[in-house]
Amino acid sequence: MEWLRSSLVALYPLRKAEEHEVIPVSVNYFPHRQCNYSCEFCFHTTKNLTILPLDEAKRGLRMLADAGMVKLNISGGEPFLKPTSIGEVFKFCKEELRLESCSIVNNGSKVTEKWLDTYGQYLDVMALSCDSFDIETNIRLGRKDGAGKADHVRRVFEVAQWCRERGIKLKINSVITAYNVDEDMNEQIAELAPMRWKVFQVLLLDGENTGDATHSLRDARDLVITDEQFQGFLGRHKAQKCLVPEDNEAMKASYLNLDEEMRRVTSFLNSSTGSKIPTRSILEVGVKEAMKDAGFNEKAFIDRGGIFDWSRSSTAGDSKDMEW
Numbered sequence: 607m608e609w610l611r612s613s614l615v616a617l618y619p620l621r622k623a624e625e626h627e628v629i630p631v632s633v634n635y636f637p638h639r640q641c642n643y644s645c646e647f648c649f650h651t652t653k654n655l656t657i658l659p660l661d662e663a664k665r666g667l668r669m670l671a672d673a674g675m676v677k678l679n680i681s682g683g684e685p686f687l688k689p690t691s692i693g694e695v696f697k698f699c700k701e702e703l704r705l706e707s708c709s710i711v712n713n714g715s716k717v718t719e720k721w722l723d724t725y726g727q728y729l730d731v732m733a734l735s736c737d738s739f740d741i742e743t744n745i746r747l748g749r750k751d752g753a754g755k756a757d758h759v760r761r762v763f764e765v766a767q768w769c770r771e772r773g774i775k776l777k778i779n780s781v782i783t784a785y786n787v788d789e790d791m792n793e794q795i796a797e798l799a800p801m802r803w804k805v806f807q808v809l810l811l812d813g814e815n816t817g818d819a820t821h822s823l824r825d826a827r828d829l830v831i832t833d834e835q836f837q838g839f840l841g842r843h844k845a846q847k848c849l850v851p852e853d854n855e856a857m858k859a860s861y862l863n864l865d866e867e868m869r870r871v872t873s874f875l876n877s878s879t880g881s882k883i884p885t886r887s888i889l890e891v892g893v894k895e896a897m898k899d900a901g902f903n904e905k906a907f908i909d910r911g912g913i914f915d916w917s918r919s920s921t922a923g924d925s926k927d928m929e930w
């Protein structure tokens with residue numbers, strides 16, 4: 607009946623929205639910006655080395671749970687550069703906050719079996735970023751560490767297997783750009799068999815990936831694809847039942863993102879280029895006040911499938927599965 611609870615929770619934000627109060631049911635937390643990869647399209651780049659002390663992070667998470675959070679996703683940067691810290695966060699979220707779901711988006715390169723044996727019990731979903739199964743394309747995209755090692759694809763399959771062995775649900779995230787839009791990934795996705803394959807249209811964000819003129823560390827302008835190209839990629843992979851597409855429109859304002867200082871980050875809000883605008887920290891003004899800062903759209907969150915079967919104890923493959 608876990609899905610039923612989730613569904614009811616999903617409706618709650620809409621009801622409260624009429625009262626102009628947003629409930630942070632599902633939160634994406636970006637605890638730091640450091641990364642060992644250098645993807646050209648990255649929109650959360652290493653612009654600072656800030657990371658909250660663990661106790662401060664826990665304080666903020668407790669405030670969010672008190673305000674209605676039931677799912678936490680950690681992303682980055684590469685979150686596994688701080689493995690003990692994120693492990694302790696997940697443990698805290700499960701044991702003390704009793705969250706329904708903890709998930710993590712990462713590039714797979716720093717996951718270890720030791721970490722999974724220690725903290726995997728607190729993790730519901732492992733989301734691995736993989737945009738291509740071609741070594742050269744990964745190198746071109748920057749999906750590689752500083753040494754230029756080209757073992758990203760091998761790592762993805764390896765970590766996927768480790769998760770399967772431990773009952774952790776697998777998700778694959780792929781960003782579609784001019785470099786991979788013509789690739790056929792059917793065979794590899796079928797082999798990986800994730801619970802969901804999230805396919806994003808590359809997104810430009812000023813200050814992150816639109817070049818020097820916007821003080822960005824990355825420049826993805828040459829990687830942009832048209833909506834027609836994106837649809838072509840989706841059509842080629844329509845046999846993959848796990849595919850969950852997300853174009854630029856669907857991303858706008860449909861995520862509740864917290865940055866490294868636990869400031870509410872207006873998510874992917876503006877039109878063609880957009881930008882992220884940090885607002886007040888929940889640690890300083892509280893969740894209710896911080897949530898008033900414009901940006902999040904609960905309907906967009908629901909419409910893009912923000913509520914899904916997100917606990918490892920739930921039955922995978924249910925028709926009500928949806929994706930964040």
Ligand code: SF4
Pocket residue numbers: 641642643644645647648649650651682683684713735
């Ligand atoms: S793996 Fe790539 S997209 Fe993800 S944080 Fe690192 S550089 Fe950015």
